[in-house]
Amino acid sequence: MDRNFQRALALVLKHEGGWSDHPADPGGATMKGVTLANFRRYVKPGATKDDLRRITDAQLATVYRRFYWDAVHGAELPDGVDYAVFDFAVNSGPGRAAKYLQGVVGVVQDGRIGPATIAATKAMMRATAINDLCDKRMKFLRGLKTWATFGKGWTARVSGVRVDALKMVAVISTPKPSIPKASEPEKPDLITTPAEPAKGLAFFLQLIGKALAALFSRRKEH
Structure with a gap:
């Protein structure tokens, strides 16, 4: 359930900033991306607005999980795609994020992610799904009336989402260093060489000859 939620939430919060109550923002007062309406709905x-300003990390996670992550079935989406859809949901609503994902993977765009959407998403190359989703998201944002006000920030946000989502897809496999086996002592080559003549052989033969000569000499004397 929490496979990538904390990681995705940390990435989302990089783009959300702190307190905002811009009159042109249709979401109204927000703190770290949480609107006052959602804070009232899920927390208090x-x-x-002062309560919203003092939102705790636990309350923040509760809103993001229940209203966004669970709504787009983030826990069931592939790595990288889950974050891209999650951030889209936070920025533009879970229903719209779901519809755009469904458009990317080629299923009915009913705004509700179910088994068919999840299966189609898993069957698609994750990098392709992420890039197509980010491209469609940018096209949608450019068509909004508030593009002139927020366009620069949205562009930077989607660009960052694309990069971080693709990093979650990439699996860097570093080959394990080979550990050399303990070297065995080298065995000398067995070289067969002709046997050398025994040392002192000539002297030994001389002794035998002298002994035989002495023996014969004694027999003659007798």
């Missing part, structure tokens, strides 16, 4: 009914 009747919360004020």
Whole structure:
């Protein structure tokens, strides 16, 4: 369930910043990407803007999980795609993010991610799904009336999402260093050479000859 949630949330928060209450933002007052309406819905009914400003990390995670991550079935999507869809949902709503993913993978665009969408997403190359989704997301954002105000920030955000999502896809396999086996002592080559004559052989033969000569000499004397 939490396979990539914490990692994806940390990446989302890099783009969300802190407190915002821009009059041109249709979401109204937000803190770290959490709107006052969602804070009231999932954390504290009747919360004020000051309550939202003091949102805790645990409350923040609760809103992001329930309203965005679970809504797009992030835990069931492939690595990288889960983050790209999640960030799209945070920025533009879970229903729109779901529809655009469905358009990328070629299933009915009903805005509800189910078994068919998940299966089609897993069957597609993850890098292709991420790039196509980010391209379609940028096209959607450029068509908004608030593009002139927020376009620069949106462009930087989607560019960052694309890079980080593709990093989650990439599997860098570093070959394990080979550990040399303990070297065995070299064995000398067995070289067969002709046997050398025994040392002192001539002297030994001389002794035998002298002994035989002495023996014969004694027999003659007798």
